[in-house]
Amino acid sequence: MKNNNLEHFYKINRQDKNALNGHLSKVIWFTGLSGSGKSTVSDRVQQILHESGVHTYILDGDKIRMGINKGLGFSEADRAENLRRVAEIAKLMVDAGMVVLAAFISPLKKDRLMIRDIIGEDDFIEVFVNTSLEVCEERDIKGLYKKARNGEIAEFTGITSPYENPENPDIELKNGNSIEESVSLVVEYLKGKI
Numbered sequence: 538m539k540n541n542n543l544e545h546f547y548k549i550n551r552q553d554k555n556a557l558n559g560h561l562s563k564v565i566w567f568t569g570l571s572g573s574g575k576s577t578v579s580d581r582v583q584q585i586l587h588e589s590g591v592h593t594y595i596l597d598g599d600k601i602r603m604g605i606n607k608g609l610g611f612s613e614a615d616r617a618e619n620l621r622r623v624a625e626i627a628k629l630m631v632d633a634g635m636v637v638l639a640a641f642i643s644p645l646k647k648d649r650l651m652i653r654d655i656i657g658e659d660d661f662i663e664v665f666v667n668t669s670l671e672v673c674e675e676r677d678i679k680g681l682y683k684k685a686r687n688g689e690i691a692e693f694t695g696i697t698s699p700y701e702n703p704e705n706p707d708i709e710l711k712n713g714n715s716i717e718e719s720v721s722l723v724v725e726y727l728k729g730k731i
Contacts, residue, residue, distance in 0.1 A: 554634030558592050561731045562631040564656050565723070567640045568649065568703060569666030570695045571681055572673035574719065575640035578666060578710065581720040582727075583638055591731060594630055596623055597640040611692045613645075620648050624655040631660050636731055644700040662730070664723060665706035670695050672712055 555561050565582070567575040576597050583593045601623055602609070609615040620643055627637045643649050653661045673695065674682045685693035692698045703709075708726050710719040 551632050551634060554632075558634045560591050560636070562634045562636055563660050563662055563727075563731055564627045564631055564637045564639055565662045565664060565727070566627075566643070566649075566652065566656075567638065567664045567666055568643045568706075569668055570670060570673045570700055571642060571693075572676045572678055573666040573668035574710070574716065575642075575666045577716060578664075578719045578723065579638040579640045581716065582723050585720065585724055586636060586727075586731075591636050592634060593636045593638060595638045595640065596627060598642065601626075611698075616644070617648050617651070620652055621655065624652040628656050628660075631656065642694050642700070644694045644698065646701045646703070649703065662708070662726070663703060663706045664708045664710065665703045666710045666719075667702070668710075668712055 551562065565579070567579050569575050576595075579595055579597070583595055586593050598619075601619070605626070606619045606622055609619050620641060623639060623641060627639055630637045643652065649663065653663070677683055681690060681693065682696065684690045685696040694700050708723055710722060714722070
């Protein structure tokens with residue numbers, strides 16, 4: 538099928554929006570197991586950035602799956618499509634001049650490479666929230682691990698579906714880090730980058 542789309546170039550571009558906002562736009566992509574702390578850390582980072590005048594938005598799995606990706610399941614193909622759509626949304630938001638904090642399990646290396654490719658190397662910051670399966674299961678805030686262990690949820694990452702640890706994340710937040718330490722590591726890394 539032939540694509541007849543042609544990009545229109547508008548008078549106001551991303552650089553103009555960044556200049557107006559007083560900061561650069563980026564995607565900070567938090568990856569890790571369910572319950573690892575991705576949403577908690579991204580929320581705290583957003584608060585600090587917001588207080589310093591940075592225009593931000595959080596995209597997270599639950600929010601996206603309740604709306605734009607409502608019809609997608611958890612097969613490998615559906616997960617990849619979920620992440621592809623999120624990456625395209627994040628890319629648009631970067632073009633709009635925002636700092637996007639994306640909190641998604643994104644378990645497979647190939648999908649994270651696709652995300653990085655869509656967003657662009659210069660605009661993508663990968664944060665690996667490296668919390669062990671044991672700690673995530675202890676937290677089990679939503680009761681999902683228990684359901685997965687009982688066979689009530691198929692294809693659950695870390696139990697019946699794989700999670701491939703990032704090999705070279707820009708930032709790695711480890712089990713032993715407190716929330717405050719994790720947030721501080723991310724905020725310090727962002728200095729001079731946004």
